[in-house]
Amino acid sequence: MPVPGSGLAKGLAVTLRTMTRRSVTAHYPDTLPQLPPRSRGVIALFEENCTVCMLCARECPDWCIYIDSHKETVPPAAPGGRERSRNVLDRFAIDFSLCMYCGICIDVCPFDALFWSPEFEYAETDIRDLTHERDKLREWMWTVPEPPPLDPAAEEPKEVGAARKTADKLAAQQAEAEAEAEADAEPGAGAASEAPGTDREQGNGGQGGAS
Amino acid sequence: MDVADVLWRLAAVLLAFLLLPLIVGQAEHKAMAHMQGRVGPMYAGGFHGWAQLVADGVKFAQKEDIVPEGADRRIFQLAPAVALLPYLVVLIVIPVGDGDAVGQAVDAGVFFVLAVMGVGVLGSLMGGWASANKFSLLGGLRTAAQLLAYELPMLLAAASVAMAAGTLSLPGILESWQWWWLLWQITGGLVFFTAGLAELQRPPFDAPVADSEIIFGAFTEYTGLRFALFLLAEYAGIVVLSALTAVLFLGGWHGPAAADLGWVWTLLKTAVLAFVVIWLRVSYPRLREDQIQRLAWTVLVPLALFQIALTGVVKVVIQ
Incomplete structure (x- = not known):
């Protein structure tokens, strides 16, 4: 059985302890609130x-x-x-x-x-x-803030996936076009003079090397 | 004692009467707020809302002073003064320091103080009866019941100290006070303080003014300055009760370096007790009317009688 009056002391202790702690009041007009994302x-x-x-x-x-x-x-x-x-x-x-x-x-x-x-x-x-x-x-x-980062291991956002798909398709098209252009140019390379050949190699050296 | 001396003393008492209740009120604002995890008034006056009560006073002064049609006009208007002035009168006889540091030493000081404090409660009773309002009447009757119940243990506890000191004079009681009286009179001190709280209708004994059930009881019909005077009377009552408890049971100006700093000790003890009054208000819920009565008659009165018996026995043994 609890000591008679212990509840009274407990009540006093609670209020006194709360007084020594920092208050939870948000000082709104003086300090702006920390709003959650979204x-x-x-x-x-x-x-x-x-x-x-x-x-x-x-x-x-x-x-x-x-x-x-x-x-x-x-x-x-x-x-x-x-x-x-x-x-x-x-x-x-x-x-x-x-x-x-x-x-x-x-x-x-x-x-x-x-x-x-x-x-x-x-x-x-x-x-x-x-x-x-x-x-x-x-x-x-x-x-408007930039959207908060996704959770780790989250699914990729749809628009990013769509954008990547488009970009990949474009890159593939371009590569194809390059290859075709190169294939068109190859047979005539021996007949043409030296100078345009070096010119072209400088212009798209990377793709020329890859194909 | 010439006229200038009398005037100076009266001015000092009046200043204390006007200042100390406001300080207690502000302390209540802030302490109560922090005990509830809030900050309380922050804007009035600029620094942590120190002028909040001044602002409140200005607000009250601007309000219309209404007297209900069915009210007993003169009694209704007189009640706040009856509630407030006794505390001013009591302050005159409370010794602040050693020797001459008292408004006016009265030989039957304890008797005078208790009698006059009882008059203060009459203010609420008058207001409650004269308002022609059921809530006010209920509040007034509760006030009267509470006064009847708690005046007795308060008197008995004070009588115990008077017995111990062999005098009714407040400075006289302090002259013969010894530190071990703290333990000897502790029961009486607790009874006196509790009964005083109940007479002031402070929480947890605030059933007579319970705002959530009988709408501030006797003060229901009061507005503006008269209402403010009632509130001021409550805080003046806290000051008087704390000072009286400090003088009767905690040794008043006794303490280290009492010769020079006696008044500091009195004020410090009064302040601590006033804080306890506020603390109790925040911590405890309101007692029901029957619980209030039962506490007075079955706990406080027997305890006070026990204290008187103890005081008598110890007194005889010492001699």
């Missing part, structure tokens, strides 16, 4: 990537994204070609008084034009000032 502060727009596909505006559950655009025709790239039309972004605004920070717009953007930024200090005194236009959204893009 913090959802505000949605930033990388407008160079935006193609005005409207997917974000249509998927938004509370319809807080406003997009205006117009079409421009681009003159044909090659003479005799067809004119192309292109969407040009006029207005991109997010009403953060409606936004519920679900992040669906960011997930759904196929061109990586929307990002989470950890910036969270954008309170306003008027609710109407919470609709932020594209310039402000573009500014927030500068606060």
Whole structure:
């Protein structure tokens, strides 16, 4: 059986011990908080990537994204070609008084034009000032951190794999083209004068050596 | 004793009365915060929120002074003064240092102090009764019940010290105080301090003002400065209780180099006791009304009677 009154002493000890320890208060306005990676502060727009596909505006559950655009025709790239039309972004605004920070717009953007930024200090005194236009959204893009590193032994990100595949394919194509060019050039090498031959060897010595 | 001397003493007492409760209040803000892992006020005044209570006072002064329609107007307005002033009067007779360092030495000091402190509690009772509010009435009645229950052990404990010293005068008690009285009177000291806490309605004995059940009890209808005066009375009460316990049971100005630094010892002991008051508030939950009554009648009163018996026996043996 415990000593009578030991609970009272224990209670006093707990409060006294807590007093000697550092407080856990976050001194927020004086020192900024250490936010965890992938913090959802505000949605930033990388407008160079935006193609005005409207997917974000249509998927938004509370319809807080406003997009205006117009079409421009681009003159044909090659003479005799067809004119192309292109969407040009006029207005991109997010009403953060409606936004519920679900992040669906960011997930759904196929061109990586929307990002989470950890910036969270954008309170306003008027609710109407919470609709932020594209310039402000573009500014927030500068606060988007680089993505945190993957876990060790994690699966390679899909886009990296896709990029490597493309790069490998391009390299293979180029090598093939080189080989063909070399094969075309080989028979004529004896007939040609000395000087162009040395010239070419200097120009792509590495590939010439490899093939 | 000429007029200038009297005025000087009164001014000193008034200064202590205005300053010490604020210091205790600020200490409570900060100590309580740190005991709960917080930091407490940090901005008012610039350095760790030292001016928080000044800011609070300004806020209270700005508020509207409301008297409820059904209230007994004059009694209602008088109550805060009745609650606060007794503590000012008590401070006058508490000796701070050796010899002359007391506002006014009163021969029946213990008697005077206990009588006047009891008047302070009447303030809450008046406020509770005059507010025309059920919560206030409940709070006032609880206050009265608590006063009845705890005045007795407090008196008995104080009587034990008076018996030991053979005098009712506070400076006289300190004159004859010996260090071993600490052990001799320790039971009385604990009873006196606990009963004093209960009379001040400090947690864990704060059922009369329990804000979460009867909305600050007798103070429910008070606003602005009058409410602030009630709060100030609570902190002045802490100062008075701590000082009285220090004088009666911890030897007041006795300590190393007491001739020069006696007042430091008194203030130090008072401060430590005030800290204990705060500490108890943070550590313990509120006692229920019946638990409060049971503690008084079945624990404190017998303990105080035992202390008186012990004091009498030792006193006879010594002689």
